[in-house]
Amino acid sequence: MPGLYLAAILVSFAGVALLDARFRLAGATSPGRTVAATAIGTVFFLAWDAVGIAAGVFVKGESPLLLGVDLAPHLPVEEPVFLAFLCYLALVLHSAALRRLAARAQRRGRSGDAA
Template sequence: MMFIYLATLSVSIACLALIDWRYKLAFWHNARQTTLTITATIVMFGLWDFFGIAFGIFYHGNSPYSLPFTIAPEFPLEELFFLFLLSYCTLLVYRGIGIWRSRI
């Protein structure tokens, strides 16, 4: 039961990768630039999370669907997967709309 959230995030990322592969939006368009963009975004939001944790705004909670351990205090492993999903999805939407608008 505790791996459900991580599994859901992983399946969602895999589905985004299929969309990316089909339409060549990010990794299959320019892997280096995509990697740099997503890494920078994860670092930025990761720092945001760490500041939120330090100020007592964010906390891990006790969900039966998440893993019982954290990378750092109150920072679950799933957060990295979520930040990747958020960044990747945003990048795909941005690129997709840009391509769609150029065809109009």
């Protein structure tokens, strides 16, 4: 079923975006920085892919789940979408971890003040 992999990435992207919006993590609090960091990370990983492809390390396998459109040899259209998703997911997880650590430190601070 061509395009299923791309659809799965986009659905996952939407799910992370909903969690981001619901809990006001990365994009909700700093949309410009989130877009910039996601774009910079995506470009970095695309450059990494280009080096790997040129060295013959990365090759595209055949799969009926891919759309079948290549942006370059061994670079399917799904790759930059996946890399953008990966970078955005990392930002959202980082924001969630920072919030969790800050809440934990705040609770410890309150319990230390009471003692």
